[in-house]
Amino acid sequence: MTAAETSPEHLLSGPEKDPAGDAGHRDAPPRVGFFTDTSVCIGCKACEVACKEWNAIPEDGLSLSGMSYDNTQGLGASTWRHVAFIEQPTGSSGSRPPAPPAAPGPEGRALLPLTDAPAPAASAPGSGELRWLMSSDVCKHCTHAACLDVCPTGSLFRTEFGTVVVQEDICNGCGYCVPACPYGVIEQRPTDGRAFKCTLCYDRLGAGQEPACAKACPTESIQFGPLDELRERAALRVDQLHEAGVPEARLYGHEPDNGVGGDGAFFLLLDEPEVYGLPPAPVVTTRDLPAMWKHAGAAALSLLGGVTLSFALPALTRRKGSR
Amino acid sequence: MVEHAEFGSYYGRPVIKAPSWAARDIAGYFFLGGLAGAGSVVAAGAHLTGRTTTATAMKMSSLVAVGLSAAALVNDLGRPSRFANMLRVLKPTSPMSVGSWLLSVYGPAAGAAAFCAVTGRLPRIGAAATLGAALTGPAVATYTAVLASDTAVPAWHGAHRELPYLFAASATAAASGMALVTGATRESAPARCAAVLAAAADFAASAAVERRLGLVAETFRAGRAGALLRSARVLTGAGAVAAAGSGLLGAQARPVASAGGLALLTGSALTRFGIFAAGIASAEDPKYTVVPQRERLAAATAAA
Numbered sequence: 001m002t003a004a005e006t007s008p009e010h011l012l013s014g015p016e017k018d019p020a021g022d023a024g025h026r027d028a029p030p031r032v033g034f035f036t037d038t039s040v041c042i043g044c045k046a047c048e049v050a051c052k053e054w055n056a057i058p059e060d061g062l063s064l065s066g067m068s069y070d071n072t073q074g075l076g077a078s079t080w081r082h083v084a085f086i087e088q089p090t091g092s093s094g095s096r097p098p099a100p101p102a103a104p105g106p107e108g109r110a111l112l113p114l115t116d117a118p119a120p121a122a123s124a125p126g127s128g129e130l131r132w133l134m135s136s137d138v139c140k141h142c143t144h145a146a147c148l149d150v151c152p153t154g155s156l157f158r159t160e161f162g163t164v165v166v167q168e169d170i171c172n173g174c175g176y177c178v179p180a181c182p183y184g185v186i187e188q189r190p191t192d193g194r195a196f197k198c199t200l201c202y203d204r205l206g207a208g209q210e211p212a213c214a215k216a217c218p219t220e221s222i223q224f225g226p227l228d229e230l231r232e233r234a235a236l237r238v239d240q241l242h243e244a245g246v247p248e249a250r251l252y253g254h255e256p257d258n259g260v261g262g263d264g265a266f267f268l269l270l271d272e273p274e275v276y277g278l279p280p281a282p283v284v285t286t287r288d289l290p291a292m293w294k295h296a297g298a299a300a301l302s303l304l305g306g307v308t309l310s311f312a313l314p315a316l317t318r319r320k321g322s323r
Numbered sequence: 324m325v326e327h328a329e330f331g332s333y334y335g336r337p338v339i340k341a342p343s344w345a346a347r348d349i350a351g352y353f354f355l356g357g358l359a360g361a362g363s364v365v366a367a368g369a370h371l372t373g374r375t376t377t378a379t380a381m382k383m384s385s386l387v388a389v390g391l392s393a394a395a396l397v398n399d400l401g402r403p404s405r406f407a408n409m410l411r412v413l414k415p416t417s418p419m420s421v422g423s424w425l426l427s428v429y430g431p432a433a434g435a436a437a438f439c440a441v442t443g444r445l446p447r448i449g450a451a452a453t454l455g456a457a458l459t460g461p462a463v464a465t466y467t468a469v470l471a472s473d474t475a476v477p478a479w480h481g482a483h484r485e486l487p488y489l490f491a492a493s494a495t496a497a498a499s500g501m502a503l504v505t506g507a508t509r510e511s512a513p514a515r516c517a518a519v520l521a522a523a524a525d526f527a528a529s530a531a532v533e534r535r536l537g538l539v540a541e542t543f544r545a546g547r548a549g550a551l552l553r554s555a556r557v558l559t560g561a562g563a564v565a566a567a568g569s570g571l572l573g574a575q576a577r578p579v580a581s582a583g584g585l586a587l588l589t590g591s592a593l594t595r596f597g598i599f600a601a602g603i604a605s606a607e608d609p610k611y612t613v614v615p616q617r618e619r620l621a622a623a624t625a626a627a
Contacts (some may be wrong), residue, residue, distance in 0.1 A: 012416070069336045074336060079454040084333060150473055153408040171406040172433015176419050179342040179474035179606060188343050193401020230419035274613045277333030281616040285473050285480055288417055292469045292483045293415075299468070300461035300488035303361055303495055306520050307513075310499075314512035 013287035015256045016143045020134060023158035031162030033264035034222060035230040036238060038276075039249060041221040043069060043134035047081040050216030054201065055080065074277065077189035080198035081213045084276050086133035135221055136213070139164070139185045139198035140253060141264030144284040147177035147186050147197075155195075160221050160287055162227070163200040163220075163264060171195055182260065182282035189245065199250065200264070227264060246270070252278065259283035263278055330617065332609040341474045341594055341606035348399035350599035352392050353467045354592045356426075356430030357494025358501060359388035360464030363433055365498045367457030368513060369506070370440075370450070377506030378453075379440040384501045385456065386437035388429050389463075398584040418470040422463075429463050432456040459599070462524040464494035471602060477539045477612055478605035479598075488600075492524035493591045496559055503580045511580055512575055515566045518587055522563030523592070526556070539611045551597030555590045562586030 011022065019029035019180050051057065060078035065071045068085035075082045145164045148156040155170035156177060166177075166186075173193035177186045186197040201211035209215070214224035223230060234251050241249035253263030259282050273280050332338075342349075366381035368374075397406045410421040432455035439449025468490040472483035479486065502514035529552075531539040543552055565583025569576040598606055605611040 016440060052601070061623055070334075076340075085332070085595070117506055127603065149414075149416040152412075152414065152417045152423060153405075154412040154414070155408070170405075170411070171402070172405035174345050174409070174419060175401060176417070176474075178340050179602075180477040181475050182339060184337065184475075187340055188401050190343075195401075234548075260453050263361040272331050274338070274609070274617075275333065276330040277338060279338045279612055279616055281392075281620045285475055288483050289416060289418075289469075289473055292418075292472055292487070295484050296458065296462070296465045296469045296487040299465040299491040302488065302524075303461040303464060303491040304364060304457075305371075306491075306495055306524070307364045307368055307498075307517055309363070310520060311513040311515035315372070 012149070012289060013144050013259070014261060016261045019143050019158055019261075020160050025158075025160040027161070028160045030226040030228070031264065032225060032232060033141060033162075033227040033266070034050070034200070034211075034224055035234050035266060035268070036138065036220050036235070037223065037268045038133065038135035038239060039199060039221075039246070039268055039270060040219045041134040041136055042219055043083055043085055043132070044218060045072075045083050046216040046218060047136045047222055048072060048079070048083055048213040049215035051081040051198075052213035055273075056205070058191075068151070075139070075183075075187075075197075077187040077192075077196040079159045080138065080196075081318050082137045084133070084135045084137060086135075086270070086275060088133060090129045090131045106119070133270055133275070133306070134158060135267065135269065136217075137176045137276070137278070138213070138265050139200070140183055140260070140266070140281050141200055142284065143199075143256070143261030143264070144286065145260075146180040146285045147195075149284070149286040149289075150176045152176060159202055159205075161202075163202065163205075164207055165199045165202050166195055166197060168196075178283055182279055182284065184188040227262075230266075231284060234268060235245070235264065241268075254293075259287070326388055329612055330613045332613060333341060335609065337607050338609045339606055341603050342474070342477070344401055346596060346599050346603075348395040350596040351592075352395045352399075353490070353595040353599070354379075354493075354497065355388040355392040355395065356467050357490060357591065357595070358497040358588070359385040359392060359433060360429070360460035360462070361498035362388065362501055363436070363453075363456035363493075364431075365502050365514065365517065366468060367438065367453050369502075369510065369583075370453050372513075374506070374510035374513075375509045377502055377552040379437075380432075380505035381498070381502055382433070382437040382440045382453065382456075384505060385433045385460070388551060389426070389433050393426065393430065399572055418473050420457075421469060422466050425466060429456060429459040443627060461491070465491050471598070474579035474602075476602045476606045478536060478542045478601045481536045481539050481615070485531045485535055487524065489528035489594075489598075492521050492528050492567075495592045496525055496562070496587045497519035497591035499566070500562060500584040500591065503569070503584030504588070506589065508569075508577050508580060512570065513577075515570050516625070518563050518566035518583065522559050525559055529594075538614055539605055542605040542608075543597070546600070546604060548597050548600035548604055550602055551593050555593035555597055558586045558590030558593065560590075562588075562590055569595040596598035 011216035057078045070085040072082050141163045155167045171194040175188050188195050210224040214222045252269050256262035362385040363379045369378035398405050401410050432452045435452035439445050455472035465487045468486035472477040499514045499517035524547040562583045
């Protein structure tokens with residue numbers, strides 16, 4: 001997955017140890033991020049609400065989508081946390097795994113049964129039973145952030161915490177970051193023209209607080225902390241789930257050598273990423289930028305050469321004709 | 324053609340976000356920037372070979388095109404009053420930043436070249452500006468391909484190697500078309516030659532783009548983009564044939580050359596609007612994001 005064209009400094013793609021340091025921050029604090037463990041998400045949307053409230057994000061539609069309990073529909077300029085709801089028939093389709101026997105909770109947490117009756121051991125194929133997948137999505141704060149790379153004004157920048165933030169007083173609303181994001185996170189607010197996205201609560205981090213969504217999450221599905229620590233915790237958690245008979249548990253976005261050099265916000269998922277609306281193998285677009293500039297240069301020279309030839313050919317034929 | 328590709332999605336919603344750019348502004352800019360940039364090269368060639376009518380006409384055309392380009396770009400900003408922030412930094416990783424600086428060098432050069440040609444004043448400065456515009460013009464015409472392909476939009480990013488050549492060819496077609504329409508007939512031999520070369524290169528590059536894109540090439544054939552690109556091919560081909568034919572006609576050449584020139588101009592514009600529409604279509608359907616990424620993963624797994 002890593003690029004053949006990767007520069008030796010890994011500035012455009014590939015593993016990158018210290019994004020904040022490379023952005024010029026001296027003595028930067030450890031890089032922080034989110035680990036969203038969707039196996040314990042209960043779909044309460046407290047993260048969405050806390051994010052809206054803390055960041056004073058305007059209302060962005062009150063329509064009913066028909067997409068299960070998801071009326072927010074996706075991340076956008078005015079939605080920086082988004083809870084996805086997926087209803088899957090259990091055992092009825094060959095591609096869908098059977099319902100897991102009640103996933104175990106994280107360490108030290110007492111699990112309360114939701115009903116008195118014990119859950120059926122395995123639902124029969126075609127029994128019409130559903131399983132819920134719920135997942136709180138957020139900006140990935142990529143190690144190689146395409147939005148930041150392509151921003152022509154320098155409005156998007158890398159913070160000392162290794163996160164990616166838009167400076168609202170610089171953004172001129174060119175909208176280039178929007179199609180650059182391989183996750184479809186950042187967006188222009190129609191009423192405002194400027195681009196907005198999750199700041200990982202930059203203001204709260206500066207004051208030594210955790211982001212509002214993580215603070216509000218009642219099940220610790222959203223965990224905030226130093227990225228290295230979160231990656232260790234996630235690896236333990238996925239092992240725990242595999243041992244408990246949930247083989248479909250997998251981490252998404254955690255590898256430092258993935259297409260974006262590792263996500264600052266990564267996930268534990270219970271199905272393929274695209275089921276949650278996430279790209280299966282995104283690559284930062286600027287990985288290929290050196291090749292693009294090379295081809296654009298060659299094309300510009302071809303243009304110059306082609307037009308020169310067009311002036312030379314008639315002159316040559318005329319001279320031949322006159323002889 | 325891959326039919327019924329199996330892929331998962333979240334309620335069929337797109338994975339990436341399509342740009343909110345207006346086609347009129349941005350596809351229009353791709354066309355106008357190409358017309359201006361390649362036009363400056365034609366203008367310089369005409370200037371150096373003593374084809375003064377064509378030279379002056381092409382200098383004016385480039386000035387008008389680059390002026391309209393700037394207007395379109397500022398108009399498309401979410402905050403037009405902050406357009407000057409484009410020159411706040413110079414970032415090689417941002418094709419838009421590079422392009423802004425490029426335009427701010429090219430634009431004044433094209434303007435000076437036109438001013439000196441029309442007024443007849445300051446001929447040396449005019450010549451220098453003509454050369455300056457001719458040297459920066461090709462970059463103005465091709466960097467826009469990088470601007471489009473440096474995104475996650477499948478139809479644009481997937482064609483990032485071939486798109487600059489297609490843009491260069493399309494820009495040359497537009498400029499030669501403009502030279503046929505506005506230049507003097509007795510001076511039009513180079514424009515006729517350029518029209519034929521450009522049309523051939525346009526077809527070759529288009530074919531290479533579609534070959535490269537595989538499944539995503541569907542977006543170049545279906546819907547609005549398909550209709551635009553098919554019309555573009557017909558007009559570009561007809562324009563090149565008319566241009567070549569007008570060279571053999573002698574006295575009746577003028578109307579044929581003009582019609583060919585108009586066809587080439589329209590063909591180039593439709594090419595840019597078609598590529599723009601294909602990109603939007605590829606961003607709006609999760610299939611074009613998910614399936615190629617799945618294929619890449621499968622290939623990586625198979626290789627390992």
